[in-house]
Amino acid sequence: MKRLAREVWRQTFRAGIAIVGGVVVVAGIAMLVLPGPGLLSIAAGLTLLAIEFEAARELRDHLASWVRARVLRTDAKARRR
Numbered sequence: 001m002k003r004l005a006r007e008v009w010r011q012t013f014r015a016g017i018a019i020v021g022g023v024v025v026v027a028g029i030a031m032l033v034l035p036g037p038g039l040l041s042i043a044a045g046l047t048l049l050a051i052e053f054e055a056a057r058e059l060r061d062h063l064a065s066w067v068r069a070r071v072l073r074t075d076a077k078a079r080r081r
Contacts, residue, residue: 014052021048021056039067 028041043063049056 017048017052021045021051024048 022045024045025042026045027036028038028043028045030036031038031041043060046056046060046063050060
């Protein structure tokens with residue numbers, strides 16, 4: 001019985017993470033055209049999803065490397081001026 005309860009809890013937790021993370025990502029996408037911190041919300045949602053899902057972890061890492069590259073490029077342009 002404990003094993004079944006543990007599995008039900010795990011699946012409930014996983015579903016909760018998926019729902020909350022998905023809502024935060026969708027809200028972030030909406031904030032790209034509406035006022036608000038869109039990219040920050042998308043990153044936060046992907047971080048939540050990365051707790052349970054490997055694909056979200058990879059997408060989060062890809063987004064982080066893209067942001068780092070943009071920051072370095074902008075910093076290099078600012079130093080040239």
